[in-house]
Amino acid sequence: MKVEYFKTFITVVNEKSLSKAGKLLNLTQPAITKHLQSLEEYFNTILLERNVKGIKLTDDGALLYKYAQEILKILEEAEQNISGNKENPKGILNIGASNIPGQYLLPLLLGRYNLAYPQVKVNLEISDTGDVVAKILDGIYDVGAVGSEIKNPRLEFVPFYKDELVFILPANHPLTQKEVLEPDDLLKIPLIWREKGSGTRMFLEKALKNFGISEKKLKIVMELGSNQAVLTAVEGGLGGAFCSEIAVRNATKLGLVSTHRIKGLALQRDLFLLYLKRKKQHPLINHFINLALSEFSLLRR
Template sequence: MNFHQLYIFKIVADKKSFSKAAQVLFISQPAISMQIKSLEDHFGTRLFERNTHQVNLTEAGRVLYNYVEKILSLVDEAEKDISALTGCMRGTLSIGASFTLGEYVIPQVIGRFKNQYPQVKVFLQVTNTEQIAKRVSKNILDLGLVESHVDDQELVASPFLQDELMVVLPAGHPLAGKKSISLDEFVALPLVLREQGSGTRKVTEERLREAGVELSALNVVMELGSTEAVKKAVEAGFGASIISMWAVQKELKLCTLVPVRIKGFSLLRNFYLIYKKNRSHTSVVKEFGSFIEEGAFLY
């Protein structure tokens, strides 16, 4: 029996699933099963009742779980106290980031955090806002960094960075010479948009509804699963789009995309740090959360 096996045991118990524990720990399901069998061999009894839908703790498993919680809490306190003395924080951190953040902002954030805490291992998953919120809610991820506010009472959403969405046109478009266009001109454009579930798509639709625009009136010619694909489609002349300013810096410098604003129409938004309410986080997770909320990555 070792500390690693106890940690795996707790994750399986929390998730009630070997496969979900494997997702959290970034190891294979057979490896999870092998470690749990080793623990059960050590104690000479089954720790989980297995069925087709989920796994549940046996009576012996519940006894062990109570002790494991105390052990892991003491280990976290020890790491925190030693880190304070040595300035050397250790541990793991699993983060989810929506596409715009994951591709254009978070790599820089993680790099700066790792400069301060080189012994911390960071695992990053990049997918859309909807999926990140689900994985944080299910404790698959420690924290999420997303592009729109999430409607989940189990999650806390804290704004940490402002963004501006902008309409982008291909170079040479008839409207590209204008600094701003009317809302009617925008609605008439063929549009290349991100897929449903994307934070950028959600904010765009919310603002249009607020302005009285029926979404059915939009001329959506393509829905694509990544910001890079959207940019390429716009550059190729398939339509206009609404994209984060963080995502188009290179294209604006190269003049392959041209930004325009919509008169009287605000596309400012916040990026959010999300985490689960009432979840006990490690000192590493708490430190990264503070790093984000205090904007330390900007300096």
């Protein structure tokens, strides 16, 4: 069975058209048809149904589509691992990151990575911690950067940056002159919270629980899906919020918000790089993690 047949099959399914797949693969339509027929003969089943609406996978076809993706992914890993000792590694590195590392830490790091390994194409997507972890487990991302560690025996988490959450208030709030707030102050202020799945929220809820503050006692008036949205809401006077210090640094300098700490509440946390343990020797992942640890070691406070 030729690997090209799996590539053809996946492309036809993705494009939902033999002619479009042929253009992408630089193959004639008869060649595409031959590849598909070879697969169907080999597995002794019908993989695709063709009708006026296009192409539809059969149940067996859907199963093979999943396996074919895994096969090509493993072959890609093998190629990258075997070529990992070369001076100029090449390949594709898919990275998923939550808001804080994705917006404030990785962009400059990726610029340095590109200079060091120009033949590696890097794709970065920003989501929440839960989504990043799920896509690492599914093999969609090669490496992730998140704000909370989630226990899973298949995953390796590597701390790379020491972050701190601070409490921010609108610039005209009565408590702006009070650098350290009392815990009871939190119970009186309308709060803007991050969405479920956010690493910031996971860490914060655990820290508050350990501190003796129940989420039920808080006046949470809204949940927003990014640090920037939370910051904008606070600037607009809608309430207070916990945010990463690096995310509010500029707004604080410009006087748009005031930054505070809560008496007795420690909110320092590690940000983590993560990857599947079975990819431990993946050269592109190793190069990326080593560069991150080197670059951010000077910033760990």
